Amino acid sequence: MTTIDxxxxxxxxxxxxxxxxxxxxFWVLLAAIVACLALxxxxxxFATERNLFNVARNFAFVAIIAIGMTAVIASGGIDLxxxxxxxxxxxxxxxxxxxxxxxxxxxxxxxxxxLLVGLLNGVLVAYAGMPPFVVTLGTLxxxxxxxxxxxxxKMIWEFGPDHNLLLWIGGGSTFGIxxxxxxLAVLTVLMSCIFKWTRWGQHLFAIGGNENAxxxxxxxxxxxxxxxxxxxxxxxxxxxxxxxGWLGSVTTNLGQAMELTVIAAAVIGGANLAGGEGxxxxxxxxxxxxxxxxxxxxxxGISTFWQGMFIxxxxxxxVAFDRVRHFRS
Amino acid sequence: xxxxxLIEISKHFGAIQALxxxxxxxxxxxxxxxxxxxxxxxxxxxxxxxxxFHPSSGxxxxxxxxxxxxxxxDAQREGIEVVYQDLALCNNLSAASNVFLGxxxxxxxxxxxxxxxxxxxxxxxxxxxxxxxxxxxxxxVRRMSGGQRQAVAIARTLLSEPKIVMMDExxxxxxxxxxxxxLDVIRRLxxxxxxxxxxxxxxxxxxxxxxxxxxxxxxxxxANKRAADSSPEEVTGLITGAIQAA
Numbered sequence: 001m002t003t004i005d006x007x008x009x010x011x012x013x014x015x016x017x018x019x020x021x022x023x024x025x026f027w028v029l030l031a032a033i034v035a036c037l038a039l040x041x042x043x044x045x046f047a048t049e050r051n052l053f054n055v056a057r058n059f060a061f062v063a064i065i066a067i068g069m070t071a072v073i074a075s076g077g078i079d080l081x082x083x084x085x086x087x088x089x090x091x092x093x094x095x096x097x098x099x100x101x102x103x104x105x106x107x108x109x110x111x112x113x114x115l116l117v118g119l120l121n122g123v124l125v126a127y128a129g130m131p132p133f134v135v136t137l138g139t140l141x142x143x144x145x146x147x148x149x150x151x152x153x154k155m156i157w158e159f160g161p162d163h164n165l166l167l168w169i170g171g172g173s174t175f176g177i178x179x180x181x182x183x184l185a186v187l188t189v190l191m192s193c194i195f196k197w198t199r200w201g202q203h204l205f206a207i208g209g210n211e212n213a214x215x216x217x218x219x220x221x222x223x224x225x226x227x228x229x230x231x232x233x234x235x236x237x238x239x240x241x242x243x244x245g246w247l248g249s250v251t252t253n254l255g256q257a258m259e260l261t262v263i264a265a266a267v268i269g270g271a272n273l274a275g276g277e278g279x280x281x282x283x284x285x286x287x288x289x290x291x292x293x294x295x296x297x298x299x300x301g302i303s304t305f306w307q308g309m310f311i312x313x314x315x316x317x318x319v320a321f322d323r324v325r326h327f328r329s
Numbered sequence: 330x331x332x333x334x335l336i337e338i339s340k341h342f343g344a345i346q347a348l349x350x351x352x353x354x355x356x357x358x359x360x361x362x363x364x365x366x367x368x369x370x371x372x373x374x375x376x377x378x379x380x381x382f383h384p385s386s387g388x389x390x391x392x393x394x395x396x397x398x399x400x401x402x403d404a405q406r407e408g409i410e411v412v413y414q415d416l417a418l419c420n421n422l423s424a425a426s427n428v429f430l431g432x433x434x435x436x437x438x439x440x441x442x443x444x445x446x447x448x449x450x451x452x453x454x455x456x457x458x459x460x461x462x463x464x465x466x467x468x469x470v471r472r473m474s475g476g477q478r479q480a481v482a483i484a485r486t487l488l489s490e491p492k493i494v495m496m497d498e499x500x501x502x503x504x505x506x507x508x509x510x511x512l513d514v515i516r517r518l519x520x521x522x523x524x525x526x527x528x529x530x531x532x533x534x535x536x537x538x539x540x541x542x543x544x545x546x547x548x549x550x551x552a553n554k555r556a557a558d559s560s561p562e563e564v565t566g567l568i569t570g571a572i573q574a575a
Contacts (some may be wrong), residue, residue, distance in 0.1 A: 197443045199433050202422075206430055209419030216417045217431035217485075218402055276421035 024270035024321060025282035032289040035296060043299045051295070053178060057246065059291035060180035061239045065258070066265040066283035067191050068235030072132075073266055074195075075228050076208040076275030077125065080136040081117055082236040082262055084143035086255030089114040089240030091147040093166070094156040094250040103162035103169075107241055114237025115230050117143050122226030132229075140259070148252045157249035170245015180242045184284065187235070191280040204228060208275030264311055265290055268318040289314065330393055332357045332524045333378070333409075333493055338387035340373055347373040349548045350387070355493070355541075360515060360525045362539030362556065366568050369545040371528050375495050378526075379411045380404030391492070408492030412499060416482040418470050424477075425453040425466035428485045456484040460514050476507030483514055494518055495526040500534045512538050532561040544568060544575075551575070 020026050039046035046052075065082050072079045093110035097103065117139050124135040159166050172179055195201040203224055206214045215221050236255075244250050267273065268289060269282030293310045297303075331354040340348040348370045355361050365371045376382045378389070380398030389396050391407050398404045401411075418427050426433075429449050435442040453466035462480035464473065470481060479499055486494050496515070500508045508531075515538045518525050529535050535542065535556075542559055544552040544567040552559070552567045552575040559575070566572035 199435065199442070199444060202426065202433055202444060203431075205421060206419045206426075209421035210417065212415070213417035213419050213430065216401070216411075216413060218405075219431045276419070 023282075024318065025279065025285045027321065028268055028270075028282070028289050028318065029285045032285065032292050035289070035292045039292075039296050039299060045299050046296070049176075051299075053173070053176075055291055055295050056181050057178040058295075059287045060178070060184045061243055061246075062258070062261050062265055062290065063184050063284045063287035064180070064187060064239045064242075065232075065235045065262045066269065066287045067187055067280050068232035069262045069266045070269070070271045070278040070280060070283040071191070071195075071204060071228050072232045073263075073271040073273060074208045074275060074278035075204045075225065076211060077132040077225070077228070078136065078263070078273070079121065079229060079232045080133065080259050081121060081139035081143055082232060083255040083258035084140045084147070085114045085117045085233045085236035086240040086243065086258060087147045087250075087252060088117065088143045088150075089237035090244040090250045090254055091150050091156075091252070093241050094159060094244055095150055097159040097162060097166065098156055100160045103165045106162075110241050111234060111237045114233045114240065116233075117236075118230035118233025119226065121233065122229035125229065126222035126225035144252065144256075151250070151252060153252050155249055155251045159244075166241075166245040167248055168245070170242045171248065172245075180239075180246070183238065183242065187238075188280050188284050195280060200224070200227070205276055208272075208277070210276075261290060261311075262287075264315050268314055270318075286318075331355065331390070332359075332392060334390040334393070335374075335378075336388040336390065338374070338377060338384045338389070340370075340377060340382060340385050346548050348377075348384075351545070351548075351550045353543055353550060353553060355524045355526065357492070357524055358519050358522045359541065360519050360527060360539045362535035362542045363526055363528045363545070364530075364535060364542060364564060364568060365545035368547075369568075370548040371545055372497070373548075374545070375411065375497060375526070375528060378404070378493075378495060379409060405489065408489070410486030410489065410491040410494050412479075412482045412486060412494065412496040414497040414501065416478055418478055418481060420471040421469070423467050423469055424457075424464055424473070424481045424484075425449040427470055427481050428453045428456065428466075428488060430485070432488065452488075453484060456487050459487070460484060460517060462510070462514070474507065475503035476510045479503065479507070479511050480514065483511075483518075487518075491523060493524045493526065495528070497528045498530065499527070500529060500531055508534060532564065535564075536561060546570060 069079060069082065089110040092113045093106045096106040096109055121136055121139055124130050125132045169179055203214065203219045206219060207221055207224055211221060240255070243254060265286035266278065266283050269286030271278030271282065290311055294307055297307055297310070334354040336352055337350045338348055339350050351374065363371055373382065377384050380401045380403050396407055419430065426449065434445045434448050436445045450466040457464045457466070457480060460480050460483060462477065464477045464480045470478060499511050503511070512534060515525055515527065527535060527539060539556045542552065542554060542556050542564060543550060544564060546568065554575060563572060563575060567575055
C-alpha cells in the first residue's frame with residue numbers, strides 16, 4: 001500500500017541524485033576531478049604514473065588525520081595538536097627502532113605515545129571543562145617539545161634491524177598502489193560505517209548537535225569526548241609512523257603546521273566547525289582537493305607562495321556553500 | 330494510592346531556601362498544573378522529581394514506595410520522564426534518532442553491534458501516530474515546526490512506558506494551532522493513565538487541561554486545589570501574593 005506519506009518521504013529521502021548533489025563532498029570531488037582533467041591537458045607531467053603516485057601518497061597522510069579531525073569537529077571540538085602528535089609518534093618509532101626494538105613493538109609504542117596526547121586532550125576538555133582550542137594549543141607545543149627532547153633535536157635515518165620493513169610499510173607499494181593509500185581506504189570505509197551505524201557514531205553527532213541534550217538523555221558525554229580526542233590522536237600517530245617510513249628520516253619539524261591543512265581538508269569536506277556535521281569520505285575528498293591544488297601549482301610553474309591563497313579561498317568557498325545550502329533549507 | 334507523593338520536600342542552596350516543606354501528590358491519569366512566578370521553585374521541584382537534585386530533606390514516594398534518586402537514570406527507571414523547556418533535541422539528527430537518543434536499539438553480529446534504524450523508524454512512527462502527530466521519523470528535526478519538535482520530545486518520553494511525564498513550558502514558544510495540538514497530546518497521555526505535571530505560565534493552557542492546580546510562591550506551596558474550583562484570577566493573585574493562600 002502506498003500512502004501519501006510514503007510518497008513524500010520517498011521524494012525527500014530516496015532520490016539518490018538529489019541526495020548526492022546536496023552533499024558538499026560531491027561538489028568538492030567534482031572540483032578535484034575538473035582540476036585533474038584540466039591539468040592532464042595543460043601539462044605533460046600530471047598524468048604520469050610517477051606524479052599520480054606522489055599525489056596519491058602525499059594526500060593520504062593529510063586525509064588519514066582529516067578523518068580523525070572530522071570526528072573531533074563533528075563532536076563540536078577542535079584538535080590543534082595533531083601535527084605535534086605526528087612528530088611525537090614518528091620520533092618515538094624512530095628512536096626506539098634505532099635502539100634495536102622490532103618494528104611492531106616500536107609502532108605500538110609510537111601509537112601509545114600519540115594516544116597519551118589524545119587522552120590528555122580528552123581529559124582536560126571533558127573532565128576539567130577547558131576549551132578544546134586552548135587545551136590542544138597547549139599540547140601542540142608540549143608534544144613537539146617532547147619529540148625534540150626525545151631525539152635531542154637530531155635527524156634520525158637509521159632505524160635498526162627492521163629498517164627496511166619501516167621503509168617498505170611507509171614508502172613502498174603493492175600492485176602499484178602506495179601503502180598509505182591502503183591504510184586510508186580501510187580507515188575511510190571503517191569510519192564511514194562507524195559514524196553511521198554504531199552508537200558511538202550516533203552519540204558523537206548528538207554531542208556535536210546539542211551537547212546539553214546528549215547529557216540529559218544519559219549519553220556518557222565525557223567518556224565520549226575522551227575517546228574522540230584519542231581517536232584523532234590515533235590517526236595522527238598512524239600517519240606519523242607511515243611518514244617516518246616514507247621519508248626515510250625523521251626531523252623535529254615533521255608535521256609542522258599540518259593541523260591547518262588537516263582542518264582545512266575536514267572543513268572543505270563538509271565538517272561543520274559548529275559541530276554536528278561531517279563525514280569520512282568528505283575529509284578524504286577535501287584532502288585530495290588540497291593536494292591536487294598544491295601539485296598543480298608546482299606543475300604549472302606558479303610560485304608555491306600562491307598555495308595558501310588557493311587553499312584559503314577554497315575554505316571560504318566551502319563554508320559559503322554550506323551557508324547557502326542551509327539558507328535554502 | 331497516589332502515583333507520586335512528595336512529603337515535606339525542602340531544598341536549600343547554601344543560605345537560599347529554594348523549597349520549604351512542599352507536600353504534594355498526584356494520581357494516575359491526573360494532570361497537575363504547577364504554577365508560580367520566576368524563582369518560585371518550580372524548576373527546583375521538577376529537578377528533584379527528575380533526579381537532577383537531591384532534596385535537603387523530605388521523602389518521595391512512588392506508588393506508596395519510598396524512592397531515592399541519585400541521578401536522572403534512577404528516576405527514569407521508576408517511570409519518570411521529563412520534556413525539557415528547550416526540548417533537548419539534536420537538530421542535526423532525524424526524529425527517530427532523537428526519540429531513541431541514548432537508548433538506540435542494536436543488532437548484533439558477533440562482537441559487532443549496529444544501530445537498528447528500521448526498528449527505530451517503525452517504533453517512532455507508531456508513537457507519532459499514537460500522538461496523532463504528522464511527524465515523519467526520518468525527517469531532520471532542523472526542518473520541523475515547533476509542534477512537531479514538541480511531539481518528538483514527548484514521543485521520547487513514551488518509549489519507556491512512563492508513569493509520570495513532566496513538561497516544562499511546553500507551550501511557551503509555539504503557534505496557537507500548535508498549542509492546541511500539544512494540549513491534545515497531554516489529554517491523550519492522561520487517557521493512557523499517565524500522570525502529567527504541566528509547568529507553565531500560560532493561564533489558558535493550564536486551565537484547559539489541568540485537573541488540579543498547585544501554586545508555588547517563594548518556595549512554599551500556597552495552593553493545591555481542583556482546577557474547577559479555582560479561576561485564573563485567583564491563581565494570578567496566588568502567584569503574585571495578592572492572595573496569601575487558598
